Amino acid sequence: MFDFLDLEQYDLFGAFWTTVQLTVFSAIGSLIWGTILAGMRVSPVPIMRSFGTAYVHIFRNTPLTLIIVFCSLGLYQTLGMTMFAEGNVDTIGFRLAVLGFIAYTSTFVCEALRSGINTVPVGQAEAARALGLSFTQVLRIVVLPQAFRSVVAPLANVLIALTKNTTVAAAISVAEAAALMRTMIENEANLIPIALLFAIGFIILTLPTGLLLGWLAKRVAVKR
């Protein structure tokens, strides 16, 4: 059934490796930016709270394709932003895609984390304040460690969604799995087996992620 698959002609593993790289860089970036956003949304400073809220609502409700295509058409092709990789369109495309994925995925990380913060009894934060800790200390030492442990499972969902969302990057010249799939469909005129092949590839990527993080979520959960 897969006799069209000529690995010398089609760099299948290279394409999925790009998918993995996109996922890992975007996941790390989203985790950092999402945590900062969550911190803003629970902070005592009104302007930070409103910035966090506005950011999350705008980016979470914009279609991902639009964000990614804007990164290329708007930031790069119109404003000339080259992401420190002038003259190499492949690198520019990759970095712009990571930027777009971080901007989008961090809103989901932020909201997951905020729900985790809500699971920490408010008395703990009050007790920490009473001990003289500042807001950032309360967040860093008392609240966030417990919040993270309770949101491993939702964050796993976000990660799996991110892995699959990386296929959108094919629209802005990133040579990842979905781009190779288009090439193969164009050449081989054999839609269903090719689509199936790539579906299996993504299941191989996401299924272990889900199982592993599901196990981890059970293990580290704060028992209350």
Added chain:
Amino acid sequence: MRLRKASALAASVLALSLAATACGSSDDEGGDGGSDGAGSGGGDSITIGIKFDQPGLGLQTPDGDYAGFDVDVATYIAGELGYEPDQIEWVESPSAERENLLSRGDVDFIAATYSITPEREEQVSFAGPYLLAHQDLLMRVGETVSSPDEINELTLCSVAGSTSAQNVQNDFAPDAQLLEMGTYSECLTGLENGTVDALTTDDSILAGYASQEANQGKFELAGLELSNENYGVGIPKDDTELQQQINDALTSMVESGAWDQAVEDNFGPAGYEAEAAPAIGEIV
């Protein structure tokens, strides 16, 4: 236990998807039988697959009409088969779905920038060709290159996965920077702003974009013949009767001058000179 459940689930997903493909291939034969009847003319309507988003070839206009060279050719063929223009039902056939549309019998034939290739001939049959196109570059006016050697130094743009994009990487300009976007229109933004130097694909498609009202006078074709693309009319596999009818229709279209008129109407403003109409069955 947890793992066993998961592997059982994985196995059933696999089995389900295999079953789905099996259905797909058995549909092939069913589709053939169905469209035989529809293709032989005289019925209530005929269903034709075209592109909806390709100016100059197959484009859905804002008022819901269809315009372009493929549309003109398809209308002429339908006329020869005995269908009035108002009996034609247009169906969008994106590149990736053309084979499936034909084998399922969703369309009677397809005229949608469909290049004849050996891989595709394993899935469908072709009538024609009706147009010989070449891969070319669309560049800003006054900045065109004259020899293929210079392409390596340019930043090109094409559609992700398309044959044109692969030709650039594998054949004539492996060192050129290649931006692969989702559609050709997205490339035009970069071409206009100078981020990319050239948009590359079949000259017929490029001429269509250059002839659009908003783009007239901005871009021009470089006139390099980088590849041969034989546009054929896609029909269900081994439907020789329909193939013969369409070939006859194409011959009479060329002889009557309607073919030249269609080229002039659709590609004229771009200064694009199409090759003479290709002979039926002649693939270069």
